[in-house]
Amino acid sequence: MPKSGVKSMGQKAAENHIAAVREAGGPFVTAADRTRMPMLFSDPNLPGNPIIYANESFLTLTGYDREEVLGQSSDFLMGPETDPDARTQIEASFSGGFYDGHAEIRYYRKNRSTFWAVVFNGPVLDARGDVTHHFVSFLDVTGRREEERHLRLLLNELNHRTQNTLATVQAIALQTLHGVADDSAVELFESRILALSEAHRLLGKENWEGAGLREVITSILEPFGLNDGRHDRFSLDGENVRLRPKTALTFAMVFQELATNAAKYGALINGTGHVHIAWHVELGAQGRLQLHWRESGGPPVRPPSHKGFGSQLIERGLAKELKGEVSLDYGAAGVACHIDMPLPREDRRRESYG
């Protein structure tokens, strides 16, 4: 804390010293005075390494007068909510070496309000290599952090509204169709809305930057008995390839249709069927995603007599939206779907999720 009244030994020494610094520094002192970056110099050759120089930007940022700053130890802006680890690291850097970590540190102004800054500090050496001063500069990131927080809140609100809107769509459909459409049509509609909701939830969790293919598959197949422990209905083999939002949404709807079909006519209709899903990315200038959905152990299947919404979505969604090639075979062994689609570099950033 700044001391009032009696000046400490360090403060007096600092004030005597500052005139010398101004003279020796010439135009650099003027630059330091006027730059928008808050800066301090301290003198490690005086007891307690006191601050001997603070520029205008530093005073504006912290609300202190210059005489309240001079003579203080350079950690005087830290307080109870300053991260102790960052404090230890910065203190250690004063005994030689630099600190240019990217940690955002909480500091206190004179009025005890706080601000966040990224700090840089390091020694200033003379011609003989002796440390004459320590230099500390602060990048104030309070405004940026506030904007980020605000954006997160907005995005969270938007995600929430999307889910509520989907719940309203579900409610309208269930009540409009009740007694008019048959139950299986209503159930089908509800499942599709829920699949869309699940995909939106995954994307919302990641700020709409993308979603992992494995996560998309897992979330869609969960209601079909994936992970329910009783049956080994599914096997998944492939990395959590990163998909951009549009691709993730299309895949969610495609897997919903494939699984629904399997539950109605294919491998998921009995207790013995199995669905194997395997995929890999072929690297190269034009990367491609190869994905196989193979059903086995179900009753024999035959091609549908007419193309419904599901096969239309699979063939058209993948072929047109994602510029992929889809083959959908209704063999005696079970449905086999092969998807071959371009996956540009920016789409396949692989990330490991815990």
Place this chain on the structure above:
Amino acid sequence: MDSTLPDRRVLLVEDEMMVAGMLERMLTGLGYAVVGPAIAVDEAIEMIDDGGIDVAVLDINLDGQMSYPVADELTNRGIPFVFATGYGGGDLPNAYEGCSILKKPFRRSGLGDALAGVLNGHGSIA
């Protein structure tokens, strides 16, 4: 296992009337008797005061008003409840950590499992 518990009275707190209508139908289909829907905190608390509530389904955001006081009232009276929300669940205040959350939109079976879960949990405490 039969996840429905017939003849239990469930308080429904939901400000979106179309969703409330769907939930009423789901709850009735699950064998519950529905009290409500209440669309605001004070209305919900009056319905709790009237007595006879076994369990509750609470929307969190009631047109900008949070339903937490209803959750507190239910907790004080030892009545179990499920939050039904479009929020992710990660933004629930710490005091409600561990509460049962049903993410909107959901199926009737999901609602049934969640209610049976809190009723069984409650039973084991009482």
